[in-house]
Amino acid sequence: MQKKLLANIVAATILGTAALGASAQNAAVVNGKPVPMERLNILKQQIEERSGQALPAEMESQLREEVIMREVFAQEAQRRGLERSANFKNNLDIARQTLLIRELFLDFEKNNPITDAEVQAEYDRVAAANSGKEYKASHILVEDEAKARALLADIKSGKKKFADVAKKESKDPGSGAQGGDLGWANPASYVPEFTEAMIKLGKNELAAEPVKSQFGWHIIRVDDVRDAQLPSVEDVKPQIVQELQQRKMQQFQEELRAKAKVE
Numbered sequence: 001m002q003k004k005l006l007a008n009i010v011a012a013t014i015l016g017t018a019a020l021g022a023s024a025q026n027a028a029v030v031n032g033k034p035v036p037m038e039r040l041n042i043l044k045q046q047i048e049e050r051s052g053q054a055l056p057a058e059m060e061s062q063l064r065e066e067v068i069m070r071e072v073f074a075q076e077a078q079r080r081g082l083e084r085s086a087n088f089k090n091n092l093d094i095a096r097q098t099l100l101i102r103e104l105f106l107d108f109e110k111n112n113p114i115t116d117a118e119v120q121a122e123y124d125r126v127a128a129a130n131s132g133k134e135y136k137a138s139h140i141l142v143e144d145e146a147k148a149r150a151l152l153a154d155i156k157s158g159k160k161k162f163a164d165v166a167k168k169e170s171k172d173p174g175s176g177a178q179g180g181d182l183g184w185a186n187p188a189s190y191v192p193e194f195t196e197a198m199i200k201l202g203k204n205e206l207a208a209e210p211v212k213s214q215f216g217w218h219i220i221r222v223d224d225v226r227d228a229q230l231p232s233v234e235d236v237k238p239q240i241v242q243e244l245q246q247r248k249m250q251q252f253q254e255e256l257r258a259k260a261k262v263e
């Protein structure tokens with residue numbers, strides 16, 4: 001719960017509380033008070049970071065108006081003495097803390113980049129765990145054993161075609177509509193009873209007996225077998241980098257918490 005709360009705090013964007021650098025160029029002058037261009041630039045950057053895309057040029061005038069309105073409202077709040085209120089001071093302290101935490105995490109990421117060696121090591125670990133065979137299987141799922149055996153007998157004798165039976169009788173609507181086809185998958189993707197029966201079969205082989213699982217009775221056929229197909233390290237590098245960054249950040253947070261003296 002604490003980690004989730006911290007993540008939410010850091011992710012929040014507190015607009016208008018960032019420290020502003022001095023600038024000779026102003027975006028506007030409101031009631032005699034200059035509004036530095038840097039304020040507009042920071043707001044623009046925050047919007048672009050949140051949306052993930054550049055702000056269209058035609059939005060520049062709206063952004064300037066937003067900065068002006070913020071200054072108008074802020075001046076009015078100051079005129080009323082609201083910056084001296086306990087509520088404002090408490091919110092300002094939280095906003096300051098949020099920005100400091102954000103800077104801390106950005107600094108950590110900058111000084112602890114994910115290396116190509118780390119990416120390769122993680123890829124090798126995952127690849128090793130997912131190596132082996134993949135199966136392209138088909139099945140027909142029915143409610144009771146007697147029906148499963150009767151349908152299996154019809155398929156074995158050639159009286160009925162597997163795909164036709166699957167489309168008409170299977171309780172699994174997804175694969176049933178595809179003639180029972182489950183596509184390529186790692187054996188671990190299925191329930192143990194299904195996997196145990198499937199891996200005993202060769203290409204184009206039909207299981208001799210129906211298999212019972214928590215879902216019902218399966219008539220299983222293996223259509224093909226191949227070595228596991230894995231994407232290249234370059235194809236999955238962005239996902240691996242993101243995962244490793246999250247792990248490093250979590251470890252960093254846990255280490256700081258463990259070292260803190262809390263009374």
